[in-house]
Amino acid sequence: MIDLHTHSTFSDGTYSPQELINLAYKNNIKAIAITDHDTIDGISYAIPEAEKFNIELINGIEISADYKGIEIHILGYFLDIKNTKLLNLLKDLEKTRNKRNQDLINKLNEIGVNISLDYVKSLSPLGLVTRAHFGKAIAEKGYTKNIKEAFNIYLGKGKPAYIKRTLIPYDQAIKIILESNGIPVLAHPMIYKLSNNDLDIAIRELKHAGLKGIECYYPSNTLKQTNTLLSMCEKYNMKITGGSDFHGDNRPDVSLGNIFLGKQIDYKILEDLKNI
DSSP states (O other): OEEEEEOOTTTTOSSOHHHHHHHHHHTTOSEEEEOOBTOOTTHHHHHHHHHHHTOEEEEEEEEEEEETTEEEEEEEESOOTTOHHHHHHHHHHHHHHHHHHHHHHHHHHHTTOOOOHHHHHHTOSSSOOOHHHHHHHHHHTTSSSSHHHHIIIIISTTSTTOOOOOOEEHHHHHHHHHHTTOEEEEOOGGGGOOOHHHHHHHHHHHHHHTOOEEEEEOTTOOHHHHHHHHHHHHHHTOEEEEOOOBOGGGSTTOOTTOOBTTBOBOTHHHHHHHOO
């Protein structure tokens, strides 16, 4: 019925915002959030298409942030996409991303991977350039068989071309979402590989900073992990959300709307999220 975590060509997805809405219609999804990384630019393109197909579109974003040296992702829902503070933050994030991209090209060239930044940018004509685009460029130029291998050999943490990104503090990410009339939610908590105790501490500290929900339903979660997250929602009075983290061809094993154990999640989760 709903999918609250999707990516378009404005970040590292392969479907345009309009194509996402069309796919949602075909998959009988009634509400969808476009949550591109550190950008809201794709939302305006999706609005007319959503109106055409009578699909509820939630203005969203996924902001990368620092929590005690760990990169975490904060989802924001129901954003005022004209909020000045939000727009200014996104401009600053774009500048730091652009610097990192140039540094990444320099590192790749130094180790014999001869691709240009212009070529990588050509793979993302509409939006931000992410590591996924670098991976695609590396694969298309024949240095690896595919994007996954590009990360395993060059781009992943600890690999020759890895560059740690400059991240904003988690409390700043949460604050800017709240100031944009949005609802901040912790994305895919289990991928951070924290112990249950450390995750419990993190949820408590994030709630103190203003976090309102946890993405409990997620394709890679086990039933046990999901139940752990649901228990934390109950313990800290947090809202429950879920999303596929759909990226199109960049993550071909994930399909739009199939969120947990190959199933969809119910619209009442979205209704409950609205009641904050």
